[in-house]
Amino acid sequence: MVLVSICLVSTVSAIGLGPLKLDITVNKGKETELVEYIGVLNPEPNPIHVTASVTGPIAEFITVDPQEFDLPAGPGIGTGEPRPAQDVKVIFNIPRELPAERYTGEIVFTQRPVEGGVLGTAVQLGVKVNLNIGEIAKAEFPLYVTMMTIVLVIALIASIIVVNVRRFYG
Amino acid sequence: MTAQAAPAIEGTTANVTISGYLEYINVMCNPVNFTAGNGRQPGREVEKINACDQGYITISMSESTNIAWDVYINASDLISASGYGTNIPPSQMEVWTVGCSLELQPANLDYGLTKICTNIARDSSIDVYFNLTIPIGQYNDTYDGDFWIYVNSTYASPGEGSNRTWYGPDNTTVTIIPYVEFWWNPATIPIDFTALTPGTGFGGTPSANATKPAVGPNGGFPANMTNGDNTNIYIDIYIMGTDLTCNGPPADACWGPPIFNISVGQNGNLTYSNASSDVTWPDAIKFVDYSYQAPPYQGDFVNWNHVPNYTDVSSFWNISIHPDTLQGSYGGDITAKAVDQGEAP
Numbered sequence: 001m002v003l004v005s006i007c008l009v010s011t012v013s014a015i016g017l018g019p020l021k022l023d024i025t026v027n028k029g030k031e032t033e034l035v036e037y038i039g040v041l042n043p044e045p046n047p048i049h050v051t052a053s054v055t056g057p058i059a060e061f062i063t064v065d066p067q068e069f070d071l072p073a074g075p076g077i078g079t080g081e082p083r084p085a086q087d088v089k090v091i092f093n094i095p096r097e098l099p100a101e102r103y104t105g106e107i108v109f110t111q112r113p114v115e116g117g118v119l120g121t122a123v124q125l126g127v128k129v130n131l132n133i134g135e136i137a138k139a140e141f142p143l144y145v146t147m148m149t150i151v152l153v154i155a156l157i158a159s160i161i162v163v164n165v166r167r168f169y170g
Numbered sequence: 171m172t173a174q175a176a177p178a179i180e181g182t183t184a185n186v187t188i189s190g191y192l193e194y195i196n197v198m199c200n201p202v203n204f205t206a207g208n209g210r211q212p213g214r215e216v217e218k219i220n221a222c223d224q225g226y227i228t229i230s231m232s233e234s235t236n237i238a239w240d241v242y243i244n245a246s247d248l249i250s251a252s253g254y255g256t257n258i259p260p261s262q263m264e265v266w267t268v269g270c271s272l273e274l275q276p277a278n279l280d281y282g283l284t285k286i287c288t289n290i291a292r293d294s295s296i297d298v299y300f301n302l303t304i305p306i307g308q309y310n311d312t313y314d315g316d317f318w319i320y321v322n323s324t325y326a327s328p329g330e331g332s333n334r335t336w337y338g339p340d341n342t343t344v345t346i347i348p349y350v351e352f353w354w355n356p357a358t359i360p361i362d363f364t365a366l367t368p369g370t371g372f373g374g375t376p377s378a379n380a381t382k383p384a385v386g387p388n389g390g391f392p393a394n395m396t397n398g399d400n401t402n403i404y405i406d407i408y409i410m411g412t413d414l415t416c417n418g419p420p421a422d423a424c425w426g427p428p429i430f431n432i433s434v435g436q437n438g439n440l441t442y443s444n445a446s447s448d449v450t451w452p453d454a455i456k457f458v459d460y461s462y463q464a465p466p467y468q469g470d471f472v473n474w475n476h477v478p479n480y481t482d483v484s485s486f487w488n489i490s491i492h493p494d495t496l497q498g499s500y501g502g503d504i505t506a507k508a509v510d511q512g513e514a515p
Contacts, residue, residue: 013506016400018211018349020510037207041214043351043398077353077399078480080306082215087206110505123354124507 015050015111016041016083017125024092025132028100034092038127040109041083042071048111052088056105058129063091064107092131103131189327193234195319195334199227201341202317204302209345212308213400216344218300226268229319230295237325239290242283243298244320248313248342255309255346262303263342269296283320306400307479308346315342350405351398352508363489371490377441378489392445392484395506401479405508408469408515409442411458414500422498430496434458443486444471455488462507462515469506469515476511
């Protein structure tokens with residue numbers, strides 16, 4: 001008899017993550033560097049290894065540090081005890097020539113059991129990222145201010161002409 | 171001639187007593203703000219971070235203080251701004267001092283006064299460090315509380331100046347953000363299909379169910395995924411997988427090029443269910459796919475949506491083996507993903 005063997009290893013997968021969303025808005029035409037932090041926690045009573053990756057159009061502008069790290073054993077579920085944590089730095093490098101648009105993506109954190117087996121299981125959590133590049137705000141003045149400015153400019157030009165005419169004939 | 175009497179010299183003694191006096195309490199690097207960036211995660215031990223970018227406040231007495239002093243501290247609950255979160259009691263805050271001649275052990279704060287340092291020289295200062303252990307599953311919100319510093323002295327004269335109090339309203343604060351803690355615990359039931367014969371699940375034979383009794387070493391139990399006790403939002407759960415590729419030693423028929431896979435994908439060899447027990451299997455079945463987002467979203471079961479914290483959802487697993495599958499050991503990956511309720515995976 002030909003046998004096919006398939007099994008899933010008996011190791012726990014667990015991960016904790018927050019925040020679950022980053023909304024960033026910057027003005028167009030300005031080179032910007034921003035830093036945000038994501039906290040990754042280990043609840044399970046074994047050390048875990050976590051990898052981070054960035055998906056979507058946002059990937060071009062984001063650096064994640066560290067991209068891969070270990071966390072010591074946590075307390076387990078239902079203990080009420082605090083968890084060991086790693087703050088992951090998310091650096092946004094936004095070039096000035098980027099057009100005004102909305103860029104989206106996700107920073108995905110995956111935890112696979114450190115000791116793998118025949119068929120691995122993993123848990124995954126992600127931070128949704130929205131980067132909004134906005135137009136630079138334009139100053140708008142009330143109509144009467146604009147009109148007064150025009151009148152002043154005309155008066156200035158007229159006075160210059162009058163002075164020069166008098167000098168010429170005087 | 172009579173001798174004149176020497177003039178009498180009259181005098182008095184000037185006495186003055188300087189009383190032991192405590193002037194005012196000076197507090198620097200306040201408030202005690204535990205929030206970094208957008209906020210903190212529940213179930214985490216965090217230090218005071220804002221104001222001077224330090225984990226401490228500095229306490230001293232103003233210059234007219236002329237005696238050594240003792241310092242005490244007490245605090246109120248941290249109260250939820252929206253009213254939806256439960257209050258965080260002061261006992262979640264731990265303080266300790268640096269610069270105190272008689273160092274005391276770190277102490278948890280209380281509604282009543284806790285002595286944190288004694289016999290501080292009149293012109294000295296102490297640094298008081300603060301840590302907050304955010305309770306498990308604490309609701310995402312901003313929390314504010316008050317704290318008081320009380321100073322007295324065994325050398326103080328009775329009356330005004332024998333003790334002082336400093337009050338910091340809303341001076342303890344922390345913002346807690348949405349947070350998910352997600353578990354997949356195959357330790358409770360390794361999904362183990364053991365050894366199968368080719369053709370299992372084809373031509374009218376039942377597929378192999380890893381979660382049925384007597385199939386696999388831990389058969390009879392579901393593989394649980396858990397929204398952890400520390401999560402402070404509702405979650406939705408999704409599944410995706412890879413093909414099962416030949417792991418086997420070179421002796422296996424499937425080993426070496428060409429590698430033969432057991433395809434999951436659209437062929438639907440590997441399936442899972444949200445059945446509440448193996449008795450009700452299969453009350454709903456989905457094929458494992460390569461993407462969470464292959465329409466419809468993988469894992470989109472009603473009872474896998476809007477899952478509250480500290481809650482298990484069960485999964486039951488089946489596999490079918492095509493009749494021409496080569497002998498060997500096969501493996502792959504299955505990944506479970508939790509998202510904030512209503513979000514795409």
